[in-house]
Amino acid sequence: MAHPSTYRPAPGSIPASPGVYRFRDEHRRVVYVGKAKNLRARLSSYFQDITNLHPRTATMVTTAASVEWTVVNTEVEALQLEYSWIKEYDPRFNVKYRDDKSYPWLAVTLNEEFPRVMVGRGAKKKGVRYFGPYSHAWAIRETVDLLLRVFPMRSCSNGVFKRSAQIGRPCLLGYIDKCAAPCVGKVSAEEHREIVQDFCDFMSGQTTNFVKRLEKQMYAASAEMDFEKAARLRDDIGALNRAMEKQQVVLGDGTDADVVAFAEDPLEVAVQIFYVRGGRIRGQRGWVADKTEDVDTGELVERFLLQLYDGELADSIPREVLVPALPDDAAAVEQWLTGLRGARVALRVPQRGDKKALQETVARNAFQALGLHKTKRASDLTTRNRALEEIQAALELPGAPLRIECYDISNLQGTEVVGSMVVFEDGLARKGEYRRFIVKGVEGQNDVASMHEVITRRFRRLLDDRAEEPELGGPDAADGPDGPMLIDPETGRPKKFAYVPGLVVVDGGPPQVAAAQRALDELGIDDVPVCGLAKRLEEVWLPGQEDPVILPRSSEGLYLLQRIRDEAHRFAITHHRSRRSKSMVESVLDDVPGLGEVRRKTLLNTFGSLKKLRAATMDDIAAVPGIGPRTAEAIVIALAEQKKQPTTVSVNTATGEIEES
Numbered sequence: 001m002a003h004p005s006t007y008r009p010a011p012g013s014i015p016a017s018p019g020v021y022r023f024r025d026e027h028r029r030v031v032y033v034g035k036a037k038n039l040r041a042r043l044s045s046y047f048q049d050i051t052n053l054h055p056r057t058a059t060m061v062t063t064a065a066s067v068e069w070t071v072v073n074t075e076v077e078a079l080q081l082e083y084s085w086i087k088e089y090d091p092r093f094n095v096k097y098r099d100d101k102s103y104p105w106l107a108v109t110l111n112e113e114f115p116r117v118m119v120g121r122g123a124k125k126k127g128v129r130y131f132g133p134y135s136h137a138w139a140i141r142e143t144v145d146l147l148l149r150v151f152p153m154r155s156c157s158n159g160v161f162k163r164s165a166q167i168g169r170p171c172l173l174g175y176i177d178k179c180a181a182p183c184v185g186k187v188s189a190e191e192h193r194e195i196v197q198d199f200c201d202f203m204s205g206q207t208t209n210f211v212k213r214l215e216k217q218m219y220a221a222s223a224e225m226d227f228e229k230a231a232r233l234r235d236d237i238g239a240l241n242r243a244m245e246k247q248q249v250v251l252g253d254g255t256d257a258d259v260v261a262f263a264e265d266p267l268e269v270a271v272q273i274f275y276v277r278g279g280r281i282r283g284q285r286g287w288v289a290d291k292t293e294d295v296d297t298g299e300l301v302e303r304f305l306l307q308l309y310d311g312e313l314a315d316s317i318p319r320e321v322l323v324p325a326l327p328d329d330a331a332a333v334e335q336w337l338t339g340l341r342g343a344r345v346a347l348r349v350p351q352r353g354d355k356k357a358l359q360e361t362v363a364r365n366a367f368q369a370l371g372l373h374k375t376k377r378a379s380d381l382t383t384r385n386r387a388l389e390e391i392q393a394a395l396e397l398p399g400a401p402l403r404i405e406c407y408d409i410s411n412l413q414g415t416e417v418v419g420s421m422v423v424f425e426d427g428l429a430r431k432g433e434y435r436r437f438i439v440k441g442v443e444g445q446n447d448v449a450s451m452h453e454v455i456t457r458r459f460r461r462l463l464d465d466r467a468e469e470p471e472l473g474g475p476d477a478a479d480g481p482d483g484p485m486l487i488d489p490e491t492g493r494p495k496k497f498a499y500v501p502g503l504v505v506v507d508g509g510p511p512q513v514a515a516a517q518r519a520l521d522e523l524g525i526d527d528v529p530v531c532g533l534a535k536r537l538e539e540v541w542l543p544g545q546e547d548p549v550i551l552p553r554s555s556e557g558l559y560l561l562q563r564i565r566d567e568a569h570r571f572a573i574t575h576h577r578s579r580r581s582k583s584m585v586e587s588v589l590d591d592v593p594g595l596g597e598v599r600r601k602t603l604l605n606t607f608g609s610l611k612k613l614r615a616a617t618m619d620d621i622a623a624v625p626g627i628g629p630r631t632a633e634a635i636v637i638a639l640a641e642q643k644k645q646p647t648t649v650s651v652n653t654a655t656g657e658i659e660e661s
Contacts, residue, residue, distance in 0.1 A: 004061045008047045014040040019071040020081045022089070023064035030089035032060050035082040037329075039069050060093045075332040076339075083306040095269070095289050095303050106131040106140050108200055113189055114161070114182045115196045116154040117144060130316070131203045148178040150214075150236040151199035153192065155179065211237060255279060256318035257355070261363035262300055263370040265562070270370035271304055272362050277318070286369050290554070302327035305347075309340060317341040322350050322359055374563065383556055384427030390557030391503070394549050395542065397529055401502030402426055406564045407458075407516070408507040409439070409450045410572035417442060419454035420572035423501075424564050433499075434571060448515045451506055455519035462500065463523060501528060507565050509534040510541050517543035533565045595635070599626050603635075614639050 019039045023032040036042035046067075050058050072078050086094050107120045111127025119140050148155065156164075156171055156179070164170050164183040174181035182192040202210055218233035259274045268290055275283040287304075295303075301323045309317055317337055327333055330347055337345035350356040388400040404424045411417040419437035423430045437457060442449045504520075506512045513532035520528055531549075532541040538558065539548035551558035606624050607613040613621075613635075622632035 004047050004050065004064075007064070007066045009043070009067065014043050014069070015071055016040045017071045018073070018075055018078045019069050020078050020085065021067060021069040022085065023060065023091075023093075024066045024068070025063055026065040030085070030091045031064055032091050032093040033082055033085045033089065035075075035078040037075060037078075039071070043067065043069070056093070063093075075329050076335050079302075079306070079329065079332050079336055086306075095295065095300065104140060106144070106203065108196060110196070114154050114192055116156065116161075117148075117196075117199065118155065119144075129200060145178075146239045147199065147202070148173070149239050151195050151202070152178055152180040153195045153199055154182060156183075255320060257320040257322055258318050259322045259355070259359050259362050260301065260304065261324055261359055261366045262297060263363065263366035264297070264300070265370070265566075268370065268373070269300060270366050270373060271300075272366040272369060273308070274358065274362050275318075276358070284365070286365070288369070288373050297325040298327040298330075301325055302329065302333055305333060305337070309337060317345055319344070320346050320348060322348055322355055324359065324363070325349060384560070387427055387556035387560040390551070390555055391561065394540065394551055394555075394557060395503070395529065395531055397503065399502065401529075403499055403501045404503045404505060404564055405458075405501040406505040406507065406568040407451065407454055408565070408568040408572040409447045409454070410569075411439075411447075411450070417450055418572060419450060420568050421454070421458060422564065422568045422571050423499075424560075424567075427560055429567060436571075447508065448511045451508070451512045452515040452519045455504070455506075455516045456523065459520060459523050459525055459528075463525075504528055504530045505561060505564055505568075506530070506532045507568055508532050509539070513541045513543050533561050538562065595631060599631075602626055 020035045022030050108129045109115045161183050170181035173179035180187040214237050218230050221230040257276045263270045270288050272286045334347045392400045408420050417439040421435040423433035437454045439450045506516050516530045541548050618632045622629045
């Protein structure tokens with residue numbers, strides 16, 4: 001690998017102009033493409049002290065062996081040139097969104113004499129009108145089947161159409177009135193095209209006027225005693241209403257918008273987009289990408305929009321694109337989108353109302369998609385084995401860590417300190433082995449001391465169990481994933497904390513790792529390896545080492561360690577919230593007259609949390625044994641007074657959830 005100083009451009013040689021730059025490796029392959037408003041300022045940031053760079057950026061600049069740039073006139077030109085080069089060179093360090101599946105379109109072939117409606121995938125063709133994309137092909141076919149009784153246009157293939165014209169008989173759809181049968185001359189080409197135009201108008205959102213027209217015709221037929229025609233029109237209106245019910249109205253102003261949301265972790269990002277046309281959700285689509293570079297959400301938005309609208313969707317850009325964060329060059333992106341559409345395009349972050357609520361829905365879909373992607377990845381046996389082998393090699397372990405235990409500490413400004421222990425065996429979570437700890441021997445906010453206490457308590461229990469059965473080869477012993485374990489002779493099950501882990505992981509950096517190792521040393525345990533995973537840069541720290549172990553971004557071992565660490569964090573947060581809720585109930589009820597400790601505990605056991613107690617009526621509270629109407633009234637008043645006090649709201653970056661304190 002080359003050091004950046006070996007190919008750093010001479011001082012003053014880089015222009016202070018907008019442009020696009022390319023990093024190439026020793027084989028002249030382009031490994032990264034970027035753009036800048038000021039090439040000199042941007043490129044200089046890559047050639048600072050390498051220890052100050054983000055690990056992914058450091059990997060890129062050490063992989064590269066040269067850099068070159070091209071000056072352009074405007075930021076929009078830089079935007080276009082950057083993306084064209086990304087498509088041309090496919091650089092390994094640029095974020096590239098992978099579509100998680102192929103999405104179908106509803107297509108109407110207006111370029112034919114007798115247009116047909118069909119479901120298709122892939123690139124668009126000239127002269128064909130497209131609707132979508134949609135999530136499922138079967139959903140489109142169900143909708144088309146409902147609409148064909150109202151708009152009996154051609155839906156058959158060219159072969160079937162020609163054969164019916166030759167023999168003079170329509171196909172089955174022509175006999176059941178789901179096709180106007182232009183193949184045998186039942187309608188002319190002009191009449192059939194009018195049916196097609198009505199179908200296109202309906203699919204593009206012009207539904208109200210068409211339904212009113214059918215209702216008017218139905219009432220007229222009924223007035224003329226033509227009840228068969230009236231009944232047929234009534235059924236047509238019912239079919240249209242059922243088709244419209246499949247597309248829920250989400251924006252009351254009938255706007256056209258694409259709503260984009262992201263869910264990301266340090267290694268991957270999932271993006272979801274909802275296509276809203278005429279205020280209705282017409283389709284949904286999702287991508288997953290590896291985060292091969294250190295970028296914020298705004299830059300992810302920019303890269304995604306470039307990929308999305310540069311290709312097949314260039315002719316279907318809406319008036320609004322709603323995103324979770326604006327890119328730094330938001331004006332340039334808007335100008336680029338406006339040029340593609342030929343009309344004004346607004347790039348916005350919704351702040352309130354229906355659009356904000358819809359984007360939150362899209363964000364939930366993105367989080368679910370990322371979770372599903374991780375689950376599929378983790379469920380593969382070959383991948384799990386490779387992850388364990390990579391961890392063994394990176395940490396120089398004597399064997400693959402078949403049982404991994406991870407520990408995390410959670411507290412609120414030094415109060416209600418709790419610890420969590422999660423267990424993964426063969427790369428899969430063993431939730432029955434999870435344990436919780438209430439940290440009592442530490443005062444204030446001291447995660448290092450708390451970690452020392454938790455590790456000490458867990459492994460002292462292991463030593464106590466060993467002391468009860470010194471002969472691990474005896475009748476009350478069995479083989480665990482990473483060594484012998486103890487069996488309870490009464491139940492036949494493994495004793496609590498009976499397994500010896502193949503690896504202990506702590507959530508944190510060198511201080512937490514040192515505390516865990518010190519706890520094991522004090523207990524005389526020297527056969528359990530320890531490492532820590534720091535959140536900020538995803539570095540793996542080992543005891544007594546000055547430099548961390550940097551696993552490759554694409555490493556399955558790093559991915560497994562991240563999943564274990566995140567699960568320990570989730571488990572600790574859940575325990576902490578439960579204890580905090582109970583303590584809040586007790587603190588709120590402290591000053592209620594006539595309510596002693598026994599009654600407070602009874603209330604807590606009955607309702608379980610402050611939220612449920614607030615939701616209860618006065619009669620519900622009075623029905624609790626020992627609580628009368630007068631005390632119940634005092635409790636309701638105390639809860640109302642406490643609710644008026646201000647709350648602190650924060651966002652849990654690991655889970656994306658909103659927390660109050």
